[in-house]
Amino acid sequence: MNNLANLLVPTRCINYCYRSLGKNVYNWNDEGIKYPGFKYYPRSDDFKDPPYTPTKLFRVQRIKPVKGTPWWERNILKELKLMGKSNDVVIIKNIPENNSRLWRIKHLIKIVPITFPDGFPQDVSGTFLKENGELTVTKSVPLVNDRLIERENIDNDIKKMDGDTLRRALRKKWLNGWQ
Numbered sequence: 001m002n003n004l005a006n007l008l009v010p011t012r013c014i015n016y017c018y019r020s021l022g023k024n025v026y027n028w029n030d031e032g033i034k035y036p037g038f039k040y041y042p043r044s045d046d047f048k049d050p051p052y053t054p055t056k057l058f059r060v061q062r063i064k065p066v067k068g069t070p071w072w073e074r075n076i077l078k079e080l081k082l083m084g085k086s087n088d089v090v091i092i093k094n095i096p097e098n099n100s101r102l103w104r105i106k107h108l109i110k111i112v113p114i115t116f117p118d119g120f121p122q123d124v125s126g127t128f129l130k131e132n133g134e135l136t137v138t139k140s141v142p143l144v145n146d147r148l149i150e151r152e153n154i155d156n157d158i159k160k161m162d163g164d165t166l167r168r169a170l171r172k173k174w175l176n177g178w179q
Contacts, residue, residue, distance in 0.1 A: 033047075033049075036096035036099065036100070037096050037097070037099050037100025037103060038099075038100060038103045054094055054113075055094055055113035055114055055115060056093070056094055056114070057091050057092065057093060057094060057113075057114040058091070058092045058093075058094055058098075058102070058111050058112065058113055058114065059089055059090075059091060059111075059112040059113075059114050059129065059133050060080065060082065060089070060090045060091075060092050060102065060109050060110070060111055060112075061082075061086075061087065061088070061089050061090075061109065061110045061112075062077065062082045062086050062088070062108055062109050062110075063086060063108065063109060063110045064086075064107065064108040064109075065086070066083060066108075069108065072104075073104065073105050073108065076101050076104060076105050077105065077108070079101065080092060080098075080101065082109065089129075091114070091129075094113075112131075112132065112133040113133055114129070114133045114134075114135055115133055115134055115135070116134075116135050117134055117135075117136065118135075118136055118137045121135070121137050125140075126138045126139070126140055
């Protein structure tokens with residue numbers, strides 16, 4: 001009986017040793033591509049980044065609800081001012097600090113790079129940001145003096161009935177009925 005107990009003791013020790021060795025068998029430190037703020041692990045070993053000129057700005061929109069997200073993700077959403085409605089849009093500068101924030105909440109947001117097909121605008125008035133990220137510049141329409149003068153004449157006309165006068169007249173008609 002004593003011999004049997006001696007045989008079983010080393011097997012327990014061996015099993016225990018194997019379990020503790022399995023935690024740090026593979027070293028991930030040399031794997032992946034290091035970007036500012038995060039590390040990317042590609043599927044294939046021969047992965048190369050395609051040539052790409054980075055945009056200056058991002059159009060960011062929240063697509064998932066805030067309810068049920070952890071507090072650290074909600075704090076990032078507050079910093080980026082994305083806590084309002086889900087269709088609100090925020091324009092964010094493409095810098096490493098913002099990119100690392102966006103990487104942490106990428107499952108909650110939609111990121112579209114902003115492009116400038118008409119060139120970078122010198123004046124922001126007359127610009128329109130589309131949903132696909134194109135910032136177009138609409139040319140300003142020259143004012144026609146004849147139309148402005150005509151509009152002033154219509155606004156200042158004595159015979160013109162304004163909203164208050166119409167409301168009073170229609171209310172009198174309603175109260176009098178068929179008379």
